[in-house]
Amino acid sequence: MEHRLAYLRPEQVLARLRSAAVVYIPVGPLEWHGPHLPLGMDPLNAEQVALAACAQTDGLVWPTLFWGTERERSPEVLKNLGLDPNQHVVGMDFPGNPVPSAYCREEVLGMLVRETLRHVQLLGARIAVLVNGHGAVNHMAVLQRLAVEYNHTQPMRVRVCMAMPQKKITEGSIGHAGGDETSLMLFYHEAAVSLASLPPADKPMRYKDHAIVDGPGFDGRGRSDHVVEDDPRKNASAAKGRALFETTVAEFTAIIKGLLQK
Numbered sequence: 001m002e003h004r005l006a007y008l009r010p011e012q013v014l015a016r017l018r019s020a021a022v023v024y025i026p027v028g029p030l031e032w033h034g035p036h037l038p039l040g041m042d043p044l045n046a047e048q049v050a051l052a053a054c055a056q057t058d059g060l061v062w063p064t065l066f067w068g069t070e071r072e073r074s075p076e077v078l079k080n081l082g083l084d085p086n087q088h089v090v091g092m093d094f095p096g097n098p099v100p101s102a103y104c105r106e107e108v109l110g111m112l113v114r115e116t117l118r119h120v121q122l123l124g125a126r127i128a129v130l131v132n133g134h135g136a137v138n139h140m141a142v143l144q145r146l147a148v149e150y151n152h153t154q155p156m157r158v159r160v161c162m163a164m165p166q167k168k169i170t171e172g173s174i175g176h177a178g179g180d181e182t183s184l185m186l187f188y189h190e191a192a193v194s195l196a197s198l199p200p201a202d203k204p205m206r207y208k209d210h211a212i213v214d215g216p217g218f219d220g221r222g223r224s225d226h227v228v229e230d231d232p233r234k235n236a237s238a239a240k241g242r243a244l245f246e247t248t249v250a251e252f253t254a255i256i257k258g259l260l261q262k
Contacts, residue, residue: 003054003061013060013123021126022059022256024050025116026163027143028133029068030102032092034177034210035197036232037185039099040066041177046133048188048245049163053131053252057260062120067112068134069142070103077218081207082226091136092176094211110142117146121156127259130160131252135174157259165247172219177212178228179235180244187241201233 002008003016005023026049028042038044047064054061070091078085083094093101104112113130120128128150130143140160147158168174175181185193199205204227207213214230216222223229 001055003051003059004063005060006063008060016058016060017124020058020260021124022054022057022129022260023062023120023123023125023127024054024059024129024131025062025065025113025120026050026131026133027065027068027113029070029104029139030066031068031070031134032094032097032099032101032211033181034212034232036194037177037182038189038192039101041181041185042068042133044133044188045181045184046131046163049133049248049252050129050131052245052249053129053256056249056253057256060123060125062116065112065116066102067104067109068136069106069109069139070101070136071138076220080218080220080222081213083208092211092213094208096208097211106138106142109139110146113143113146117150117156117158121154125156127256128156128158129252129256130158131163132160133163135162135176159255159259161252161255163248165244166251168215168244171215172221173215175213175215175217175228175230177210177232178214178230179232179240180230182232182236183238183241184244185241186236186238187245190238195233195236198233201231204228205231205233 026046030039033041073089075085143160150158206226214222
């Protein structure tokens with residue numbers, strides 16, 4: 001059954017909302033994810049999770065928002081990443097990256113998501129789920145602020161959910177372009193992954209080489225030599241990606257089914 005709003009006729013949209021008045025909104029920026037992964041890693045992951053969860057709960061999936069925000073790295077974080085603490089580095093746009101990420105400013109993201117929520121509410125949705133594929137602190141803060149505002153001022157409930165297993169979120173172990181994200185993309189669309197774009201597997205990769213970073217690396221808990229431990233050349237597989245995906249979808253489905261029953 002088709003759940004993507006853009007592909008549905010008016011009577012089909014109304015039928016989906018009668019079955020379950022929930023709309024999933026995937027969101028994430030086009031962002032550098034090493035030379036081996038597509039720029040759409042974050043929003044494409046959010047989109048796949050949204051589609052799979054919606055297939056189990058019914059409702060609609062809003063067209064994916066290929067937008068997100070980032071801030072300049074603090075001197076402390078730059079040092080943790082093995083970069084010059086006096087540099088100006090925004091998000092994952094490390095010096096030497098040949099292609100920039102498509103980050104927008106926080107206020108722009110806020111306006112885009114606010115307008116999307118307004119239209120979702122006009123459709124008659126009772127619940128809007130912001131399926132977030134991007135882990136930047138300020139990006140998540142924008143989404144959470146909008147959720148708090150809606151939940152206190154509007155009849156529609158808004159929930160922000162990260163498109164990763166909760167255990168990994170709690171542990172802070174979600175890396176950037178490492179084994180986990182590479183595994184997900186191998187599962188979703190293997191042809192979009194090029195491990196051959198990375199150095200040979202016997203050559204250590206440091207965070208600054210390709211902007212591939214372990215989750216603990218951002219806050220100084222990574223290796224002191226800044227070498228990637230969750231190495232996509234060694235730790236990535238489509239089977240691992242499927243397991244991550246299925247865990248995330250099961251968690252999403254349980255949350256949304258619970259909200260729909262209230």
